[in-house]
Amino acid sequence: MSEIKKTDILIVGGGAAGLSAAAEAASYGAKITVLESDLHLGGQLVKQTHKFFGSKDEHAGTRGYKIADIILKEIEDNKENVEVHTNTAAVGFYKNDGIVTAMSGEESYFKLQPKKILMATGAQERIIPFPNNDLPGVYGAGAVQTLMNVYGVVPGKKVLMVGAGNIGLIVSYQLMQAGVEIAAVLEALPKIGGYWVHAAKIRRLGVPILLRHTIKAALGKDVVEGAVIQELNDKFQLIGEPKKIDCDVICLAVGLTPTNEMLWQAGCEMKFVSQLCGHVPVRDAKLRTSHPDFWVAGDAAGIEEASAAMIEGRIAGLAMSEALGLKIQQENYGIYQERLDSLRRGEAGEKIRCGLGMAQITDWGNK
Template sequence: MYDVVIVGAGPAGLSAARMAAEAGLKVALIDDQPRIGGQYFRHAGVRRIGGILAPRFGRARYIHTSLSTLGRCGVEVLNEATVVEISADRTLTVAFRGSITQLQGENVVIATGARERVIPFPGWTTPGVIGAGAAQNLMKASGVLPGSRVVVVGANPLCLLAATSLLRCGVKIVAVCAPSRPRVTFNALLRLMRRPDIFLRGVGYLLMLKLYRIRMLSDYRVTDVIGDAKVTGVITRRFAEGLPPSEERLDVDLIVVNDGLLPNIELASRAGCEIEWEPSTSVWSPKRNADFETTIPHVYAVGDCVTASGVENSLLEGEIVAISIAASKDVGERGRLRRLSRLKWRWRRLQKFRSAVVELTVKESLDQRPLTDDTIVCRCEDVSLATINDALCQGVQDLNALKAETRVCMGRCQGRTCMHTVLALLATAVGKEPDQFKPPVPRLPLRPVKVGDWLKKF
């Protein structure tokens, strides 16, 4: 039995573990990667590609101090451990080093982060089409340049970050394609100034693209990918009111695309937490109170697994939830409680900044994509749009029936890649809003696990 079991060692989980350990709580930290830190911190201090992508010293220092704190306070850290089940009494079943183990927590903090969202388009499964986060990981983790001539598709902060990172490594950015221009309002600018440091960082990305004279193609969408074995080019077309269509071929060997992030809600959903629709970002996320506790008592959700808001938000939420748990166990010192009040004030201020970023981020829906019948929707099972539409025309009106008819969402990823798209297609077919189709509670195991390891549970 632990006072706190934290799932996910990214910024939110790591921050929560540090603060809970310093408060004197017995903590276990579980992560499925070899190194702690998540996508932001995991490769801190590692010099890659001639040192160009070496993260700032502050990131490496944070990891070093975190490891020191966790070791000094006796935190049990389980790396390369996969949570495959969570029960009503907050017992987690974990696949770890070839066996199945169980950990029970008086409190469970879910900090499972988010994954990339890619809305299908013709040719998106061709080798050479990757997500913006995947491009970042290749450069940071392996020191590999994913391509030499690149087009970036999308209009969000992660696309800008990927474009500037590629530029720093000497990659040729042929163009940055955005579906439309954001509408900048005075009110949004005021909210952005709540965090001038983050705002100026984003402005720096834009100035760098301007300095390198990168083509910014607004109102353009990808209509086709050229190449079978690998990407050799891309066809883009302008879709803008009042302007004639303009089609252009770009000779590239890599397409970097991102349509936002999807919270990893599977563990929270399996725990019985209520999932609600977030209209501003069009995603499902765990419902929680002011202390980040979900609808299941003593189960908390923090960071990008609730809403993708960046590392600053994740670090704050991790600290807040740890201090809240310590206070509930009467181990919070008076100074720590004052710190909790300050952290919540900073968090509220950051939410105003986030609302402006969400407002200015160009969001594209499935019906805005120029899809063809042979466009693949479920890449695990190779299910095309035509196959899904045929099933819908036969009267299929729910996800289970659609899965039985087409095998969509039944591959290795268990629907994590295509579920959002499939639910949108279902909603359109039956004439309902997307928020009427809630993702189903995932079945066991939550992540792929070896049969031999799983049988050891019994």
């Protein structure tokens, strides 16, 4: 407990954003420490068995878990600069002396004194209230993916998916690949929220996507034995007759919210931005927060796709290296920013553009 570990850059979270930042910063010679609360690196990437969208630069057309391997291999090239602690969580930041406390496993603690900190902590799943939502068999979509794609265990035989965003649509497809039946996908809005092609993929396999529908209750005594669903009108009021659905799993894919408690502890200026799905730090284009030593990237900065998280990680890695006084590839800023902008230019990026308009400032000045 007594020794304080010094490091140039502390990266909290070894997922898409954190690993990309580590790869970028390590290439300039920064000494990096990565804390990952899971047992292995890769974050959500390792659960993604589908092929990614985007351009070649973000490995489009490659399956997510393979992308994690590609970034890890890049880090391997500069491995003397990167120290990784898995099964280790950052639990607190002390403003007075800049010390971060980390918990390794569940018993052992140590202290770190980083010069710069990147919060690449990702997101948490949301849950919606309905009677019996605590029955075994009610899962978050992330948990279903972990069970199925990391540990090879199917959650049940017949799933009711709640939410038709990209996660709900993709996880439905992955469940079908594992031989699980999808009873239906429910969506409260009049339109699917995820990419149209992801919906088309499961529609042509016979999965009903019920727009303007919600779950009213889970049925069952000890475990999920079914669900009650009902239609909604355009004011989200229940209409028509409740309907019973036969299923043994209810999977909630109703959105994510950024995980960034340590930024609050550090006193970073935070803002609620609904388009970014929760409270996010105000940041400049180089992802620096109002605290001069804190950066943010990926879902912790606002919920978006993994391809964007990887580029944000690159920009943050670049900016932290520059702030440390290291010689960096200045032109990379422009290259990464253009890639990010192009990903956000479409219909699907409108929400993000709007959210960034509220969360991003041009310059912190001398702050």
